[in-house]
Amino acid sequence: MELNMNDILLFKTDIRTEGDKRLIAKVMQEYKIANWTVDQDDIDCVLRIVSSQLKLHDVINLVVHNGYQCEELT
């Protein structure tokens, strides 16, 4: 199935360790965000979310609120 590229949201974060990732996993679960990954090999720890409902600022607010940096990856 072809993804709609407008549904792919990309962020620069500091979700760097396994512990960070576990914490974010809980948050994602709580907000029923299923389709997300963090590239912890990357210097920018890129958070990638596929969703047709979420907006960029929703995710930024959510992640920042939980104590991590999060800005749009351009």
Next chain:
Amino acid sequence: MRIRDVNKVELVKEKAIELLVKVGFEGFTMGKLAKECGISVATLYIYYKDKDDLILQVGMEETERMGVLMLEDFDPEATFAVGLRQQWKNRAKCMLENPLSVQMIEQLRTSTYQEKIFERLIETFKSTLGRFMHNAVQRGEIEAMPLETYWSVAFAPLYNLIRFHNEGRSLGGKPFVLTDEVLWGTFDLVLKALKK
């Protein structure tokens, strides 16, 4: 809706193979790849979830492409000499025309990606080549032998010639270019070794 740009995906694939061969898995980063391609890192993340996903997808697609080329026009029901000659022809062509892919696949073969990437391919090869060998034994063209023995005698000489060729040197640093004469001369010896 933006659509997946096929040319860009092909460019990413080509550059990813180059970069993997040049810097290895450890040195490979999405940032370096984006720079090589002249695109933004964000674009890479549209196509791939992360570095692992990228290496797996590129590795799988390339391995599959090479697998198809290697079995092109090969009929497992053919006589032993005809079938083996076709395989030598396909393998030589495929490996000489895609030296970077060959190197990347060799790197993958000894990596943690190995299992996921080669699982499917090995099944196809095992069943097709297994049938070919079985037919040759049934017809009394070759002795029964373990698949590993067969594989080593049938293909290791070819792979070695190609390695010499790609490195441009043979034993003791002597310059080497693989000619048809050397290739098929070696093939005849392999055929002689395997045939009853």
